[in-house]
Amino acid sequence: MLNTLVKQVDPNMYRYDEFDAQFVGERVEQFAGQVARRLSGELTEDQFKPLRLMNGLYLQLHAYMLRVAVPYGTLSSKQMRKLAHIARTYDKDFGHFTTRTNLQFNWIKLVDVPAILRELADVEMHCIQTSGNCVRNVTADQFAGATDEEIEDPRPLAEIIRQWSSLHPEFVFLARKFKIAVGACEKDRAALLYHDMAVQIVKNAQGRIGYKVMAGGGMGRTPYIAHVMSEFVEREDILAYLEAVLRVYNQDSRRDNIHKQRIKILINAIGPEEMRKRVAREFDEIKRAGTLQLPQDELDRITAYFAPPKFETGLSDEMPEAGTDFANWVKTNVSKHRAPGYAIATITLKTPGQVPGDATSAQMDIIADLMDQFSVGEVRVTHEQNLVLPHVRKKDLPAIYAKLKELDFAAPNAGLITDIIACPGLDYCDLANARSIPIAQTIAKKFENLDRQHQIGELKIKISGCINACGHHHAGHIGILGVDKKGVEFYQLVLGGSGAEDASIGEIMGPGFGEHEIADAVERVVNVYIAQRKDGERFLDTYRRLGMAPFKDAAYEKAAA
């Protein structure tokens, strides 16, 4: 429900023109036709599957799940209200923000899908390529356009990549899914190095802006950190370069074993040097053909959509005082903004006890109001399943905090031990071996005490309910992997991973813990860190210094007793 006191604000973000609108509209009708053919029995489930997946529709344990693309995590308040409306009308009154910065609805009826897609198209949204073996939703740094750390806003390039990859005829039946992320600073908030392909906006020695391209990162059962493909690709060549990487992948990837078909497997089989050679050759050919250059005026045209909002000048840059709770929240959830008097506010969807990433339609509506009132109508979805108000005045932070408290979204825990990533797990997913959500809830409850959380400091726990690693457990400072042992759920600990600029793959500790033991095991691991840490060390730093042994000893000690 739109609060009548709140005026809807249209943020500076990409807007569909008549071509985009027609494209999405026709795609909706095309998919409606495919649904009709499935319902009539003309298409078998086997034939329908890749078609529905290409449009974000999964068949889960209990129902169809529809995944809505949130390109580079940017949403307007109007879109947020539409998502709330869809949750209320077609689902069980909630939605789930994912690690791909999308939003998924878990209880959808197949017959309703065309109507939902039409509603989404009304607010310039779609489900194109949110699953299937194609280029997925492009993600970006959630602080894009708001942080002073970036060389430039990465979203215009992400939008250009979104358009180029939409129904790309050569790359919609790839060997496996293909995920691209874009970043623009040394600080990596988008897990670039865990992507099939990542673009980092960089400046070369002459001060020219261009792109560093990496490929072959990934989670899943065989985690890899991406390799650099090119240190510097000129602006106008970027699409040609990305097309070259995809073409080599499409041609040369294995197709005989679904677990060995991601680009990371190809690159690590032939070696990064050989991959770079093959890509360079394709790149030369594509450049020579000359149809894929990105002209500067096109880049400028797209960039104009993302122009920074008009920031007020003369604002005080002091953080307002509003009590201890507020101060605690500011400490973890408020980040430096590029404009004086402004801040970036992270809303963690992780109040201990909550399902990570879930929001009810009522909560979405109120967040939409907050967006309009305080953040130029805009919000970002993060890969850590949180939301970000990118442009808020510092003086408004106490009011925002008070409203979030009412919503139960005011947990002062961004980056702390209770800010947990968890996949939907066995509660929803038909691939899962174990539940993730209850484990996340138990751990969050165990560490609920705020003083203790702050004392522990930055510690990223990431939980996956199976080896596919949707909960990013390889990249967790503490990762947890659910496994099934003869029908019983067990949880393995994985330590020392990172999805940031210091990316590393976590190391498996050993045999798993039972569902009632895992939270205690995590606590014993954390206690080792508290006892052993040296000045200023994060958990990850202490782990890197000490290695697995002391943590392993502690974790199994009491479990065996």
Place this chain on the structure above:
Amino acid sequence: MTKLIKSGAYAQDVYAPVADDAALPDGPVLVSLARFHKDRDTLLARNTPVGIRLQSSENPEQLGQDVHHFALIALEFPKFRDGRAFSWARILRTRLGFTGEIRAVGDFLYDQVNYQHRVGFDAWEVPDNFTIEMFNRALTEMTNVYQPSADGKKTIRELRAAR
């Protein structure tokens, strides 16, 4: 049974598929890559069109300049999920400048025909119940495209610039 669609209409398939160990009949033939390697000189000396059928793992670039001897290159989809032939067709048209017939054969879906058309296929071996009307519809469900391919179609970016 299957039918051939070419230039938007049903067409007669004049090529005789020849097994690797069978004798070459008179008239246009369709052979495998292995057969072509074995009988290259004989095949090229014949005064009749030769077609080659490539499996999805066979990159047409390995044909080198021989590619221009073929009147037909049939690209196989062993399973509709195997999308390698989309790249092979694109390379044939854009890089190798192949102007003969590129035919889609094997297991593909109605929903892939438009993508095939875009990357350079111009002939389709389809099941009997696949009508010309379906074919035309497949090509017109999506009016515009975001990226260049082998069909030379104006991209949305170009259409925007021309407004």
